[in-house]
Amino acid sequence: MADQLALSLRAWPSEDTSTESLSYLIARINEQRGSFRSVTEASLEEEIRAANVGEEDHLPDDNDASQESHDANAKGEELAIAREDMIKRVSEAYNTCSQALDLVSLLLTSHTPKVAEATVSPYVKQTVSFGSLGAEIMHHTNGAGSQETSEDLVGLGWRMRSLTRSADSILTSATRLEQEMGRESTYWQQILEIKEAGWPVSRLPGDRQTLGVRFGFAEAHAEFRDRGLVALRRDADGNVELDHGQRWRGEKRIRVRVVKDGRVLAEPPTNSMGDDKTLSQRLLRARNSLFDEELYHELSREGRNLVSQAVRCVGPNICVPYDADSQIEISLVDVAMEEPLDVSCEDSSIPSAIAITLRLLLSHAHRQNLQRRLQPPPPITDTPIARPVYSLLRPILEIIQHQSARKTVEAEFTALNFALSSAGLPFTTEETSSSLHLNRATDDFPTDPSTARTLINRLIRPHHSQITLSLPKHTTLMLDVNTSVFPPTFGTSFQLTTTSSAPGSAIADMPHVMPFPTIEALRKHIWYVTSLDIVAALQAMPPASGWTQPSPYQAELQRKTVALGQKDRLSVSLDSEGLALSWVCSGKTGSRVWRTDSRAEEGVLSLVEVMKEQFG
Numbered sequence: 001m002a003d004q005l006a007l008s009l010r011a012w013p014s015e016d017t018s019t020e021s022l023s024y025l026i027a028r029i030n031e032q033r034g035s036f037r038s039v040t041e042a043s044l045e046e047e048i049r050a051a052n053v054g055e056e057d058h059l060p061d062d063n064d065a066s067q068e069s070h071d072a073n074a075k076g077e078e079l080a081i082a083r084e085d086m087i088k089r090v091s092e093a094y095n096t097c098s099q100a101l102d103l104v105s106l107l108l109t110s111h112t113p114k115v116a117e118a119t120v121s122p123y124v125k126q127t128v129s130f131g132s133l134g135a136e137i138m139h140h141t142n143g144a145g146s147q148e149t150s151e152d153l154v155g156l157g158w159r160m161r162s163l164t165r166s167a168d169s170i171l172t173s174a175t176r177l178e179q180e181m182g183r184e185s186t187y188w189q190q191i192l193e194i195k196e197a198g199w200p201v202s203r204l205p206g207d208r209q210t211l212g213v214r215f216g217f218a219e220a221h222a223e224f225r226d227r228g229l230v231a232l233r234r235d236a237d238g239n240v241e242l243d244h245g246q247r248w249r250g251e252k253r254i255r256v257r258v259v260k261d262g263r264v265l266a267e268p269p270t271n272s273m274g275d276d277k278t279l280s281q282r283l284l285r286a287r288n289s290l291f292d293e294e295l296y297h298e299l300s301r302e303g304r305n306l307v308s309q310a311v312r313c314v315g316p317n318i319c320v321p322y323d324a325d326s327q328i329e330i331s332l333v334d335v336a337m338e339e340p341l342d343v344s345c346e347d348s349s350i351p352s353a354i355a356i357t358l359r360l361l362l363s364h365a366h367r368q369n370l371q372r373r374l375q376p377p378p379p380i381t382d383t384p385i386a387r388p389v390y391s392l393l394r395p396i397l398e399i400i401q402h403q404s405a406r407k408t409v410e411a412e413f414t415a416l417n418f419a420l421s422s423a424g425l426p427f428t429t430e431e432t433s434s435s436l437h438l439n440r441a442t443d444d445f446p447t448d449p450s451t452a453r454t455l456i457n458r459l460i461r462p463h464h465s466q467i468t469l470s471l472p473k474h475t476t477l478m479l480d481v482n483t484s485v486f487p488p489t490f491g492t493s494f495q496l497t498t499t500s501s502a503p504g505s506a507i508a509d510m511p512h513v514m515p516f517p518t519i520e521a522l523r524k525h526i527w528y529v530t531s532l533d534i535v536a537a538l539q540a541m542p543p544a545s546g547w548t549q550p551s552p553y554q555a556e557l558q559r560k561t562v563a564l565g566q567k568d569r570l571s572v573s574l575d576s577e578g579l580a581l582s583w584v585c586s587g588k589t590g591s592r593v594w595r596t597d598s599r600a601e602e603g604v605l606s607l608v609e610v611m612k613e614q615f616g
Contacts, residue, residue, distance in 0.1 A: 106133040183238030190240040190279055191232065197280045204231055213242075215287040217294075219366035219373075221387070224294040230286070240279055242286065251285060251335040254292045254358065256351035260326035268352040270338065289335075295362050296332040298390045305389060309397055309485060320393060322400060328354060357459065358392055364456045365390040394485045395459045402463040402483035405492040406433070408519050409467060409481060415596035416530065419579040422594040424606025425472045425534060433465040462486075471530055472537040474501040479522070494522045498529065506532055506552035527574035531555035534572050534579075534607075541608055570611075581607060585614060 033039050102124045108116035109130040117130070194213060195201050204212040216228010231243040258266040296318075303311045303318045312319045318330040328351070378385070413429050420427040462484040469477040478497040485491065494516040500507040507529060516522040535555045539547060547557040547570065557570040569584045578595035592610050605613065 103133075106130075107135050110134050183234065186238035187234045187240060194240075194279050194283065199280070199283055201232070204229070207231070213283065215283045216290055217366055219369040220294050221297070224290055224297075228287070228290055242279075242282060244286070249293075249334075251289045252293050252296075252332050253289065253335055253338075254295055254355055255329075255331050255333045255338075256355045256358075257329045257331075258322060258326055258351055259329050265326060266348055266351050268348040268355065270335075291359070291362070292332065295358060295392070296330075298362065298365075299330060299358070299392055302389050302391070302393050306393060306397070306485075308490070311393060311397075318393075320396065320400070323404060328396075328400075330354075330358075354396060357396060360452065360456060361392045361395060361459065362390065364460070365392070391460065397485050398463050398483050399459075401485070401492055402465065402481065405481055405483060405494075405519065406465055409479065409494075409522075412519075412523055412526070413467065413469065415576075415578075416526070416574070419574070419594045419596045420472070420530075422606075423579050423581075424608060425537070426470070427472065428470045430468040430470075431465065469526075471533040473533045473540075475499070475507055475529070475533045477526065477529065493517065494519065496522065496525065502536060505536060507536075509552075528555075531572045531574050538570075538572070538607070538611070541611075579607075581610060583614060590614065 029039075098121060101119055102121055105116040105120040106124070106128065109120070110133070113130050117125075191201060191211065200214045201211060202214070204210045211232045212229050213232055214229045216225055218225065220228070227244075227247055230245070233241040233243045235241045253270075256268065257264050299318055300313060303313045310321045316331050320328040320330065322328045410431075417427050417429065462482055464483075465481040467479045467481070469479070471477065476499040478499070480495040480497070481492065482495070483492040496514050496516060497512060498507060498510055498514070499512075502508060510529075514525070516525065532553075532555050535549060535557060538557065539549065547559045550556060550558050555572045558567050560567050571582045573580045573582070576596070578593050578597075580591060580593045582591040583589070592605075594607075
């Protein structure tokens with residue numbers, strides 16, 4: 001103990017701030033350098049230069065003082081480090097003693113709480129209840145044999161328990177593996193079935209570990225083409241589940257209706273399928289749904305460009321004019337939410353034919369996209385190539401307008417035939433047409449691809465019909481009805497070719513081919529030509545001998561009576577009411593009308609009989 005270092009536990013001396021004052025510095029300079037008069041700039045520069053070259057031998061006192069100051073500082077630092085280490089160790093010892101005291105005091109609180117309470121620290125009093133810690137004396141016994149037997153039994157029990165757990169784990173794994181094999185077999189069996197059915201199966205582009213099937217159309221728009229690839233997931237039972245993703249909106253279909261004043265006149269029946277559908281049937285329905293969604297999208301794009309043809313997009317419906325008081329409504333409906341039609345429709349052939357025609361035209365547009373892709377690409381320009389608008393509604397409009405024009409013309413010719421037949425005049429019509437009929441379109445739709453292409457060509461080309469009329473005086477009228485909603489026609493045009501067997505007549509002098517923009521102008525011209533032809537036919541009949549035509553351009557006959565010196569007049573006219581014969585004979589007037597709304601009946605006098613009766 002004598003050779004140990006004795007330390008003082010006094011506080012570290014604080015620095016004296018008076019040594020930094022100006023008076024202290026002046027006194028220090030006077031003591032070291034003498035008066036300020038001996039300190040010059042030259043002497044200071046000389047000291048600096050001598051310090052740089054190591055010539056400071058003339059200042060031994062200053063070096064010794066700095067060395068002593070450095071030794072004193074080092075000794076002070078050592079003393080401070082030793083003091084801090086000692087304080088740290090004393091704190092650790094105090095902490096250990098305090099914890100031991102708290103432990104012993106807590107043990108004593110179970111027996112003498114009042115005595116032990118005086119030695120428990122305040123923190124332990126607040127956090128631990130008295131009497132919560134106890135101690136018990138354990139007597140050590142020397143039972144080596146029984147302990148070894150007990151340990152062997154315990155070890156044997158643990159081994160048996162481990163083996164039992166291992167066996168149960170193996171059995172559970174084998175059962176799970178067998179079930180997994182069954183699910184995998186079911187999954188791959190269904191994959192093989194759709195592969196053999198012709199559906200292309202491949203890996204998903206974004207997930208190479210998942211199989212997918214493509215049921216869409218490669219030439220469709222990008223939005224619908226990408227939705228045509230779905231993942232083939234496996235459900236809990238091993239069956240294949242079609243994962244359409246977030247863009248799947250449910251099964252849709254195109255619904256076509258013929259509506260009149262808000263009442264449904266015609267609608268095709270829905271083909272519903274049960275819930276026990278096969279995977280191929282589900283893929284087929286998903287493909288049809290995607291195809292109808294694209295069809296409705298393209299119909300909406302085209303419908304906005306056909307406002308001049310009276311096509312309207314009203315909410316979810318695309319309205320196409322059908323006849324004077326009805327229209328065709330095309331909409332996209334959800335199959336799951338579609339309600340059956342309450343009333344029975346008159347005929348479903350027209351909406352069914354329109355729906356099939358629209359699908360055929362969209363398939364034709366896909367085929368045209370493929371043909372464009374096979375052609376050499378155009379030169380690269382800064383202007384993007386606009387996506388063309390498919391012609392889907394235009395062929396339907398052409399058929400509807402052409403049928404409407406033909407019905408109007410046929411109604412006029414039928415009425416004319418009624419009137420002339422009642423009057424006993426010969427009149428025949430012959431019709432040839434290259435246009436399709438919507439009411440018979442379902443019978444014309446083929447199943448083989450070559451005939452389907454022929455039908456598509458008939459749909460997209462202008463529709464043409466030809467009607468030939470044979471008048472009583474061997475005059476032939478050949479009417480050509482052409483319909484096209486494309487420029488420059490934008491509708492139906494009529495062209496009448498007139499052929500007369502009487503040279504020099506007014507009919508022969510007319511232009512051989514005459515176009516007519518409207519049905520009204522065509523109707524009036526046919527009435528006029530027919531009346532001239534009837535007058536020419538009457539001149540050749542015996543009752544009209546002696547009658548002359550004052551003007552070849554008037555449907556009128558005259559004759560001069562010898563007794564009275566007057567002229568008898570006979571005129572023929574045609575209008576919507578029928579064939580009218582008017583006369584002025586011997587100062588008396590009369591007329592006879594053969595109407596267009598009734599056929600020739602027995603007892604009705606013909607035109608020749610009326611002339612015999614009136615003029616002898």
